[in-house]
Structures are given as C-alpha cells and as structure tokens.
Amino acid sequence: MISAQFDRNCCKIDRSLRYGEYFMERAFGEWVWFKGHPQPFLDLVMSHGAVPFGHCHPRLVEALKREAELVDNNYPFPNKNQVELAERLLSVAPLEQDEYEVLINISGSFVVDKAIELSRIVTGKAAIASFDKAFHGSTLSLLPATDACFVDHSELMTEASIKIPFCEESRCPQGSPSSRTCGCLETSERIIKANQSSLAALLVEPIQGSAGNILPASGYLRAIQEICERHNVLFVVDDLQVGLGRTGRVFSIENFGVENPDIIVTHKGLGGGFYPLVALIARKSIFSAVSRNPLNATVFGGAFLNNAFGCGIALEVLDILLADGVLERVKENGDYFLLGLQNLFSNHPLISRAYGLGYVIGMELTSPDEECLSRADIAREIIAEGMRQHVILYSRGGDGERIKLSPSLTMDRAVIDIALEKIRGVVATASESLLLQSVSRPIGGRNRDGTRGLAFAGSS
Template sequence: MTHSSTAPATAPRGVSQNDGASAPVDSAYDLAALVAARENERFALHSKYLNEMWVRVLKTIGYDVGFTRGLGPYLWDRKGDRYLDLLSGWGVFAVGRNHPALREALLSVLDGEFANLVQLDVSVLAGVLAEKLLAYAPGLEKVFFANSGAESVEAAIKFARAATGRAGILHCAHSFHGLTYGSLSMNGDEIFKKGFGPLLPNAREVPFDDLAALDAALKGRDVAAFFVEPIQGKGVNIPSDGYLAGAQALCRKYGTLFVADEIQTGLGRTGRFFAIDHFDGIEPDMIVVAKALSGGHVPVGAVLTRKWIFDKVFDRMDRAVVHGSTFSKNDLAMAAGVATLDVMKNERVVENAAAKGERLLASFRKMAEGYELVADIRGKGLMIGVEFGPPQSFKLKAAWNLLETVNSGLFCQLISIPLFRDHKVLTQVAGHGNHTIKLLPPLTISDADCDWIETSFDAVIADAHKAPSAVWSLGKTLAEHAIKARMSG
C-alpha cells in the first residue's frame, strides 16, 4: 500500500511553492524525492541553519561522506560504499536500522487511524508496553513514559524528591545522564557543564566503584537518590563485582533511592536484558530506559519504579497531572517500543549480543597481547571498550607524548579515522579526553560482521605501531588542526 497525502494547493504566506528546491518535486508528498533533490545541499543547509561547528568537525576528520541509506548494521554513503555501523546512533539501533517489523508496526498505527493523544483518555498501547517492560523488572510495578533518556532522568529526579522529601541527588564521576538541566547537574564531564551554570545546587559527585566514598556521602541522610550506570558509557567502566550490591545496601541503610540508569546498557546491550542482571541481588527502586526502546524510529523513554514511589507523586485526583509530557505516550512511540521488545524476544537478539560479545572480547584480548599501545580490553555483551595507553618503545613513546601534549585523547582519532576511511567501520571515542574506542554495534550483527571488525581493528592497530606511518602522519595533521583551533579560540 502506498502511503501519501496530497500537498496543499497553495503554499503558506511568504513561501513560494518551490521555495528553496533545486529541482521540482512530484505533487504527491514524496520525501525521498525531496531529499534526493537537495542532497547536494546537505552540509550547506546545516552550516546555515543548524550547527556549523559540527559540520566543520565532520569535514576536518573526513566523515562528510553523506550517508543515504541504512539497513540492519550497515550504512551506505552517497557513492554507494557500504559501512559497518559500530555506533548505532549511540545505541539506539539495537535491532538494526529499518527493521521490517518496526516499519510494519508504525505503518499499522497510521493505517489504523487511531485516536492518538486525546489526553482526556488513556492509551491501550501504553498499557501493553508498560506490561511488557515490567515483566523484565521484578519488584517494579509502575511506568512513566517520556520522550527521551534525559527527560526520563528528569522525571526520576522529581519522583525521588517527592517520595523522600529530600533535595540531594548523587551521581558518579565520569557519569552521563543527559544534557537537560537536572541531568546535566549529574554529568561527570565538566566540558558539558561549562557556560550553563548554575546547575542544581544539591547535586553531588562521588567516585565510581568506591563504597567508602558513597557511604560518606549518604551519611547525612539528605540524599533523595543515587543515580548510577551499571556500566559507565563514558569509558565503558565496569564496577567490581560487589559494588552495585554494596551501593544498594548503603542506599537502603540511609533511606536513599537506588536508581539504575540503563539508558545505554539496557534492552540487551550487555548480553542480558538489563546490565544489572549481571550482578546478584540488584533490585533498584527505579530503572531508567530509552535509546533502544525506540527501535530507532520514534523517541521514547521510560522510568520503571516501585508503586509506593509513584503513589507519592500521583497521590490525589487533583494531582493526577502533576507531572507529564505532551507526546510521551503517543501511539507511534508505544508501537515502536512494543515491536522492539517483540523482535528482541522472537529473534533472540539478547542471546546474540551475548554470544557475539564473548567472541569479540576474546579476539580483542588475544590481539592486545601483541600490541603495546593497547592498554585494556573490557566490556560485556556488545558494549566493548578498547583502551589505548602510553607505549614503552622510545619511538612510539615520543609520538604518543607529542599528541598528548597537544590534546589529551587525540590518539584515539588515529584509530577511529583510519577505521572509517580505510575499512568502512564507523565507531566512536568513548568520551572527551578519553583513550578508549567504544563499540556499540546493533545487537543483530553476524559472524561475518565480527570478521570485519576483527580484521579492521587488527590492521589499523598494527599500522599504529609503525613510526613513521600513515597513522602518525594523520596524527601530525590532527595536532596541527588542534593547535590552530586553540590559537583561534
């Protein structure tokens, strides 16, 4: 079935019918034709109307290839070259891009002409999605839906304060919970905070994986909630075996809510449905999810919480709308969430993530034995960090120190850029000033994709151990760019 609508006969006031178009578009509302007609303006449009600095970054590092198509774990650029996507939209495309079941679910909502967002009603799909999510979270009985991970974190902050009557919020160093004001107040990287203060005055930071520091911070009994990522996204930092259980016990002792931020780690990313499932006895008071729940199509986030917390917020009929979000339970988002969970179950996506992650981690660890620049390999499932560190040999050490003097963490670009340029593998550095390359591929990758990953990383890391080489020539160019940027700033 073709889904289209007729374009208005007259354009809005002040806009001509073909305003801005470089080629005529058929009268049927064809977005594919619109995109094709203006593809050559992709970066010019963004420079003029959106974030010009981001366009400059892409052009500087050679990522301005113009992706035009995505399917499963693959992307295609304007020239038709195929790439393996190890970024997956920062973890959004857990079931891959444009999964047919997701597309079918969304089209069925549009075809069904549902009475969406009536507001003075409730959604069947929201109820179904909440039921499905809570089946994975024993002890949690209520769900609040939001539009994103950050918005879900904001809700969890409000719920924690309402439930405990306390103002304090605690988070870990190197954490990332979002970029809105409440979530930004719990950001462990100062570069995101600079220029946006003052932030929440009652948000405090403790070291990750440090129970003594957590104990000291909670003793005052003024902390509403402790927010923690079971595995930190910025660096792929994994806690020691007893940390999360110990943190939960301390929270119980001092009357603080224990909140697991599973926005990136949840829904199978680590080879379990939740990352907390790797650790015995963890039963958070709230779990925050988003990213993968969207299926990559319609933004959605959720707070899974204990009933008594929920009831402290919505405690009377005149407070039934004391917190909410206009678009949060829209039928497209709910359908995307339902379809995503069904795909994960029916196609054993979580099990695939565990198996492929085990293979890749073993391969990287074996690879690391022969390369002095590789400092550590860590991860669970398909959340993997490859950390680089100072080499021992004189020639490599001199080159490393030069890059570090210019810009800490710059070496990782010497790995990620050749991976992209020469091997068509898209990946990311795990944080500002970080020495870790992070892999967050779709959870549906195959053994052939693993071959592609292993071969590509091995070739690029091997080249980095040759000095001089193309990799270190790239390093010199990047260092010059960084010096120029610093001088102009």
C-alpha cells in the same frame, strides 16, 4: 561541500569528530551509505545503541506502517499498546511486578529528569548524587549529575554536584575491587551518610556508557544499593545506554545482583531507532505519594506521554528481543567479538586492553608519551582512519581516551569477522600515521604553531 550545504540550510551538526563531512543517504542492517561513497560503511555505533537490531529492520518497518494506519497521538487517553507494553516490561524486569508501575515518554534526558522530579517530591529532599564520570543527560537539571568532563556549564548549575567513586572492574584506585572492604565503598558510604539529610537519590549507570563502557567491580553495585537503603536514599538505575539486551540480559542490572531498585529508566532503543521512546519504572508507592497532591498532576503530563504509535513499535522491539536465542546469541557473539579484539591487540603500543560484556564493548587507549601524543589524539586518528576505511567507530571517556563499540544486537559472526579485519587495518594504519607524525614533532610535543597534539587528519 556537504558541510557548506548544511550551513546554508541552518543545520547544527557535530563537527567534533568530522562526522559532518559525511552525508547519510540510506542504511540497512549493519551498513550505511553516504553521499559520494558507493561502498557502504560498517556501523559499529548504531546511534549509541538506539538502533538495536540494525538499520531499518524489516519487522520494525512493518510495525511502523501498521501502527501509523491505526493511530498517531492519543494524549491524554490511555491505550491498548501502552498497557500491553507496561505489562511486558514489568514481566521481564528484575523486580516484584505487583509493586511497580510504568510511565512511558520520549527522550532519555526527559525521563531521567522525571526520575529526579519524582525522587525530590516523594522524599522532600533536593540533592542528587551520581558516580564520577557519569553521564545522565545535558538538560539543566541533569548538569550536577553529569560529569563536568562531558558537559561543563558550571555557571548554570544551581546546586552542588555530589559524586561518589565508580569502582571499575579492571582497577580500583583505593583497594581491591572484589573486596567488601574496598576503599570505594567506604568513601561512598561516608559521602552518602554525610549528605543523607538532603540527598533524595543516587543516579546509577550500571555500566558507564559515555565514560567508555566501563564495567563495575563484582558486587559493587549491590553493595551501593545496600548503602542507599541504610541511609534512606533512593536507588535510581539509568539503563539508557546499556539495557535492552545489550549485555545479554534485558536489564543490565541483572548481571550485577541488583533487584528491586526504586526507579529504572529503560534503554533508548525501546523505540527501535524509529521513535524516541523511554519508559520509567517506579515503585507504586512513589507514584502514589506524588499523586496525592493535585498540584503534581503535571508530573504525569506531556503531549507525547504513553504514545500509542511509539508503544506499538516498542512491542515489536520486545518481540524481536525476546525471541528464542536472541539474548543468548548476544552474549555468545559478544564474547566472540571481544576475544577477537583481545587477540588482535594483546601486545599493542596504543591499545592497553579490550573489555566488555555482550555487545557493550570498549578499547582503552594508551600513549607511549602523553606529552607528545595524548590518548585523545590517538582516538581521533583511529576514528578518522575508520571513516577512510569505511567503518564507523566512536570515542568516549573523560578525555576521549576509549573507543566505544555498540553494534547491532543481531550482528552475526560473519559480520564480526569483517569488523575485526576492518578494525585491525584501521588501527595498523592509524598507528603508522601517528608514529610518523610524533617522530617529526619537535621536542616537547609542540607543533610549530605552539599547539600540542595532532591535527585532525582530513577524510578522503
């Protein structure tokens, strides 16, 4: 078996959703080919959006070849690609261009770590706050900021986790989501004010990607930014999952009235899926304050910092993204995809709603009887059936209760129609299978071995 081959080669693979049963051989555009499966699979996940324009985009392949013939790594020397990329990012960001600078490095978690480090140095405060159900990474320093529903290593945490409510567009647990007097705002300001003497920054996912692409209530993020300004807390935007055009805007905060945040961490797709590249954009005053102490020199260090090869690929990514009509088509085609999902599942017993913005799309699951059939069970069966029907899906959320879609930004309506038909078939077959299994389960929702929930249906 392929999984046994992985074990012999000492490869650690993710078996949580049985993706390890599939051995990827090649990919192009929206399609992936796996060993032993002659027919391609439609990829609606795209490495959580890290592959922005489909697999092996011809222009990015050519850029990779071109840059590889010029330079590999260049640390610690500045380079032309680095400067041009910084200028391009600043020119399209929702901020006062002359007031900011750009630091370019590898890995989303690494750069969010760097944002925390800068915040702590410049404010002299140590605490970091984040939203409920936030995901900012799994490194040690990010554990307090990432919700325990994703990474629970509480025994390793050296500081308290400060959480404020994320006011969701479709619902608000404490009041009207469109109201300036929303209970979430009052709660957030009370928590931030109570901790302001020790609170360096609030980490903000404009749309909560790992929670299932959850959208914020209208006006909420701008109101939270104002609260941070009142209490001298830095407002740090983590755009790793939903930026770089995925909402139809280059930066997702452009949809929510947020301008001039203190720090922005850009989207992980900046390297086109070929190179791990993320940029940190921060106020010059922050960089200057940190640079005054020569002992902070290592803050701006790293063997792959401002890598010329990666920056060259990123420049091609921006050229593709900012070409005429690309962002407009993301918004229009995203609306078309979302409307198709809403029409398919407007009255479905297992899917309560489809929602999204551009190509940031989610489907929230519901169960007719949580005791017998959890939403996580439903998600696992849908994903397994998706692989059987040659479409790659993914579940996220605090309990894995949402299906998260992050398709290629260049996916056209012909492929969207194929995706809709595949998803329709997947959900129909999974629903039938779940119904049969739940009917055969004994009272109380327990299997014969005493466990609750469905066993994972193996792949064919």
